[in-house]
Amino acid sequence: MANNLVIVESPAKAKTIEKYLGKRYKVLASNGHVRDLPRSQTGIDVENNYEPKYITIRGKGPLLKELKKEAKKADKIFLASDPDREGEAIAWHLSHALGEDNDYYRVVFNEITKDAVKDSFKAPSEINQQLVDAQQARRILDRLVGYNISPILWKKVKKGLSAGRVQSVALKLIIDREEEIKKFKPEEYWTITNTFKKGRQSFTGKFNSVKGKKVDLKQESDVKEVLAQIKGDDFEVGKVVKQEKRRFPANPFTTSSLQQEAARKLNFKARKTMMIAQQLYEGIALGRSGTVGLITYMRTDSTRISPVAQAEAATFIEGKYGKEYLKADSNKKATAGQDAHEAVRPTSSDRSPDNVKQYLSRDQYRLYKLIWDRFIASQMAPAVLDTVRVDLWNNDVMFRSNGQTIKFKGFMTIYIEGKDDEEEELENALPELNEGEVVKAEKIDPKQHFTQPPPRYTEARLVKTLEELGIGRPSTYAPTLDTIQKRNYVRMDQKRFMPTELGEVVNDSVTEYFPDIIDVQFTNEMERSLDDIADGEANWVSVIDKFYKGFSPQVERAEEEMEKIEIKDEPAGEDCEKCGSPMVYKMGRYGKFMACSNFPDCRNTKAIVKSIGVKCPKCNEGDVVERKSKRNRIFYGCDRFPECDFVSWDKPIGRDCPKCENYLVESKKGKNVTVKCTECDYSEKAS
Incomplete structure (x- = not known):
């Protein structure tokens, strides 16, 4: 009978480690945080040492009830959330939500393998209050900024807007680069x-x-x-x-360098990279081998490698490639006293990408191969x-x-x-x-x-710049880039960030009234203060108080002095066929589209189509137009749709094949462009 309760964040992680621990342990998942600040109010008592008011997250009541029930039965409760500040905070919140009378043990592991998990349970520790305080300070800072600036932006600019310490700096970097491009004079x-x-x-x-x-x-x-x-x-x-x-x-991956390289080589967005890395970390079912975590913890800014992993990689390299391919210092022990985290690496050098390919999805395989290749290469000779x-x-x-x-x-x-x-x-x-x-x-x-102007930021370059400037943490980059796109502050053009008019208006407002929030040096110093809290060298209340005393007067000034800004929709140059009102351009989740200006009385919308100057090869009546799919991928279709259902991913060029007289298209693969027939094997180089 299980007399030990283990709580982790996710069901996938629970499923993996329960198999390692045996019948004496019951492993349950909290599904992330169980408590948080309320959504309906700031939830911070600024008059009482910034005391946070935590409540049970909506929908988590039944789960918490179940966890409490199991906690009462258990002799020991092990909190095995992730090995970072966020994971420490989850463990702390669980200990408070389940009742402080219980005996809690904190266990951490950088990889979900049998040996790593079992070793961590042999040496449990207490919850690290310094890490909890650092996470709590970040949460309170972000809440004070967001819940004070956002309502002002809603009132003065547009509903649904937001500002934040990291997202506002990221937006400013993109807009500053755009200004450089506009001012640039080619020579x-x-x-x-x-x-x-x-x-x-x-x-x-x-x-x-x-x-x-x-x-x-x-x-x-x-x-x-x-x-x-x-x-x-x-x-x-x-x-x-x-x-x-x-x-x-190159060194093995940190979170930031993994996101950058996955963007460059795999065309993954930061959010997608982290989602797939989480799956690889929490465990993949490998047939008879059972469920195994394939990579170490993916939120890290360390490039450190454990001596065991280093030795295993050296054995693999020497066996497959020969001794001359070994890194000269591969037999040296790792320096003592370094950070507890490791780089993102495979949990076993012997589990090569090809060995596990059959158990992985295409994207899981591609990301795992990237991580495995980079790690093995980092341990090889120059x-x-x-x-x-x-x-x-x-x-x-x-x-x-x-x-x-x-x-x-x-x-x-x-x-x-x-x-x-x-x-x-x-x-x-x-x-x-x-x-x-x-x-x-x-x-x-x-x-x-x-001479060319400085290039716009790619996702990889923006992540690298934020990291170099000391803005944010490894875990914040993906949600930050996601937020500025969802808010329509920026759009992607050829995989590069471009600010929208709305983004420029928000940036101007925040820059004028909240200069500290978008100041790189100030934000960097705040990050260092949070690190000091984690290291026990600063008190979290003092850090918050110092910030808020400068921030509060800025909020009061903005509420009084910021003028209302009206953002007019750009006319589309045509009338709505349903009600006759002018059509305007709007920006949605999948890009620009046309909508009736008489919204909400008229909800007519239309996709923006662009003719490519070629007659439809199917009906010979309509024109071929460029359209975008819901995934923002360009395709080509007839403007007489639905009367004509011609559609093509490749661009028709208006010429017939000299061999079979079918239509020719322009096909792109990477940087290579060829003209090919849609029916036979004819192809030629694109001019």
Whole structure:
């Protein structure tokens, strides 16, 4: 009979660890927090040391009743919520909700495996009040900010708006970048690329200098001046510099770097990454092996690896690839006294992605493979690259050619870190060149360019920037990015954030009346204060009090002085076919659409369609228009729908196939664009 009660957050986690603990333990799930601040009011007594008023979360009453019933039967109650501040707070709330007379034991584990879970129950501890205080301080701060600023925005701007310490800084970063882009003035510049040939091998070099001095190619006349000094097509090889370079692997993932890399390589939003990581952490049924947590806890800012995991990875690497692929310090023990958390890593190096693929969904497999590859690569030897730099002279004009070849792949056998923009060229081999020999120039190619404005933020770049600035915690990035999109403060354009008019209005209001909230330095210092509370170096009431004494007068000023702002809907240039009122543009969950201005009396809405200038290949009467699916994916259809039901994911180009006379479409795969037939195997390169 079970005489020990274990409470965790989720049913999936409960199911996994109950199998490890045996019949003497009953494992139940709290389904997250059981108590929280009330939604109907601030719930903070600012006159009484910011005392929070916690209530049972709506709908949790029956569950709490069941937990209390089981708690009365138990000899011991183990609180096994997640190993972070939020998990500590859940344990603390449970201990208060179930009754303080019970004996509570706190158990934490960074991975849900049999050994890790059993070891944690051998050495239970008490609830860490410092971590609870840090979480409580964050919750109270966020409540004071949200429940004071949001009603002002509802009254002065529009209902349903919100502001927050992290979301307001994220929005400001996006808007500041947009301002940089608007103010940016492109400047002309030129490059000269020369194609050389030695034997059968061609290679390129870029213009470098004249008489050893750099020359700015700002306009075409500068280019002509350089080209006029080149005599003939013979270039003499000057200095040849050969070097061996080492490229080291990236660290295993933190929460932030996992979200960034999943966005770059898998096109996952931060929320999706965390949802799937949670599934991998809580346990996957692996056939006869039972249910096993495949990765360590996914909310962490540590890159630390346990000695056991390090040794297991080294054994795997040596066995599969050979000793030369081992990291030089792989046998060194991890430094003592580091943070308790580990990086996000697989719980076993032996559970390779291919070994568990049959038990995972496609997205689970892709994310697990990313985590496994990155971890194993982090424990491997650096790659060795042979680089060569060659100077080529004609008269006094010098071109420089850079080459690189991989001598030893090392960690690159498994994994190469992604980039936000263009993929780097890993190999660019040059022919063997010696000082004094002459090579022929085949083609000189001068090109005009213009400097580009700073790019808009991708999700990966914004997460990285927030982390670098010390804004928020690993657990806050995903909900923050979600909130600013749901509030229609920003929209996504080609996977990059663009502010909306509403976002700019809210940012202007918060910037003017609540400058501290959007100040990066202030928000960073607040995060450090929360860390100090967690470390026992600051009192949570003092931290809140210092903030509120500066914040409260700002709230009073905003209530009195902020003017009402009317955001007018953009006219769509056509009338409603149902009531005759003007149609306007609105922004919804799936993007922009048209709606009747006579809402709520008339609820007519229409999708925005854009003609691509091609006749419908099915009916030859309508025009093909661009539309968006509910998942925001572009597709093409006939504007005579529903009379004509033509639809295509690929873009028709208005030409017929020369082989079978069916219609041709433009098909995109990554950066490659091809023209292909929808019926036969005909294809051609897109012009």
